[in-house]
Amino acid sequence: MTHRWRAILFLHLLTVGCANAARSVPAGPARTDLAxxxxxxxxYRIPALAVTNRxxxxxxxxxxxxxxxxxxxIAVLIRRSTDGGATWLPRQVVRADxxxxxxxxxxxxxxxxxxxxxxxxxxxxxxxxHGAHAGNDPSDPDVLHADYAWSDxxxxxxxxxxxxxxxxxxxxxxxxxxxxxxxxLRHGPHAGRLVQQYVVRSEGRNFGVSIWSDDxxxxxxxxxxxxxxxxxxxxxxxxxxxxxLNGRFRTGRQVALSTDGGASYTGLHxxxxxxxxxxxxxxxxxxxxxxxxxxxxxxLLFSNTNDLRTRRNLTVRLSCDDGTTxxxxxxxxxxAAGYSTLAMLPDSRIGVLYERGDYEWITFxxxxxxxxxxxx
Numbered sequence: 001m002t003h004r005w006r007a008i009l010f011l012h013l014l015t016v017g018c019a020n021a022a023r024s025v026p027a028g029p030a031r032t033d034l035a036x037x038x039x040x041x042x043x044y045r046i047p048a049l050a051v052t053n054r055x056x057x058x059x060x061x062x063x064x065x066x067x068x069x070x071x072x073x074i075a076v077l078i079r080r081s082t083d084g085g086a087t088w089l090p091r092q093v094v095r096a097d098x099x100x101x102x103x104x105x106x107x108x109x110x111x112x113x114x115x116x117x118x119x120x121x122x123x124x125x126x127x128x129x130h131g132a133h134a135g136n137d138p139s140d141p142d143v144l145h146a147d148y149a150w151s152d153x154x155x156x157x158x159x160x161x162x163x164x165x166x167x168x169x170x171x172x173x174x175x176x177x178x179x180x181x182x183x184x185l186r187h188g189p190h191a192g193r194l195v196q197q198y199v200v201r202s203e204g205r206n207f208g209v210s211i212w213s214d215d216x217x218x219x220x221x222x223x224x225x226x227x228x229x230x231x232x233x234x235x236x237x238x239x240x241x242x243x244x245l246n247g248r249f250r251t252g253r254q255v256a257l258s259t260d261g262g263a264s265y266t267g268l269h270x271x272x273x274x275x276x277x278x279x280x281x282x283x284x285x286x287x288x289x290x291x292x293x294x295x296x297x298x299x300l301l302f303s304n305t306n307d308l309r310t311r312r313n314l315t316v317r318l319s320c321d322d323g324t325t326x327x328x329x330x331x332x333x334x335x336a337a338g339y340s341t342l343a344m345l346p347d348s349r350i351g352v353l354y355e356r357g358d359y360e361w362i363t364f365x366x367x368x369x370x371x372x373x374x375x376x
Contacts, residue, residue, distance in 0.1 A: 031365040049353040050108035057081040060106035070124035074104040109182035120177035129174035173201035180341040188241035190261030208233040210262035223263040239297035280339040318373035327373035
């Protein structure tokens, strides 16, 4: 073969190879990195996302001095978007202090009746979750504390409150808000109730528990423990008014149901259809205000790293029947990913905030419901 034909063959193979490589990587949704580890803070983790009554997106997350959880000098940070996630305002610091004080694991609830935004988080002095002592003295440095920040001006400014004595049984050890989002019930006898999930350490094991307020956050109380071996957990209101808990397990997701607005749960069991490597996930009702006779009242979304062993393959799935069955879903991130959280945007898109890569970025993206599945 002459040098000329070798060159032509090489160029042909190179062109075919590049074309095949391009076709092998499907185009994914547009994404925006809100934080990059190593830029100002060494590590960013633990995403939370909510949409305010004014349509503003609030993304919250930890700014960490290292990868470890509390106790450490961790800050709770937010960014806001007033145009549906197209652009984001500069980062705000909601909670930060001098060492050894730290704050972390944010979770957001918006009270749709008052407009108040709640940002729950843990607060440490000397102890984290596993080392925290029993007791609920709000000044005890060896207790991991339950705090929240609140905003009445669409997230521009924040005030702070400690509710350790109110929601923590003195026999419990560690306690932290399950990061992501809480809910507000829209239907039935507990309509208007604010419900936030927690993880607590009791007798050496993890349990889930709901805390709730029926007076827009003036007072709070806790329910009965769900478990054992329930880690970070979320709730969603079903079409018939029941509350479904979906919790992290060693390999998979555990599910339980409440008929009393989150005060207690029964029927804890493993949902074998939701493959999970033991990671935080998110569950969301697509149309929370839909009446029980509206088919949309049965539609739920679920996001997690859909893999049995590794935190990868971040997928959003759709259920048309209150979580009884799930679609195959839409893969957002086929590679490494971590925690994720969901919100319905005012234009009916799905907002997803998640940890991308090996905890390298906090990333926001959007999907259309049709991308995930169809209930028609």
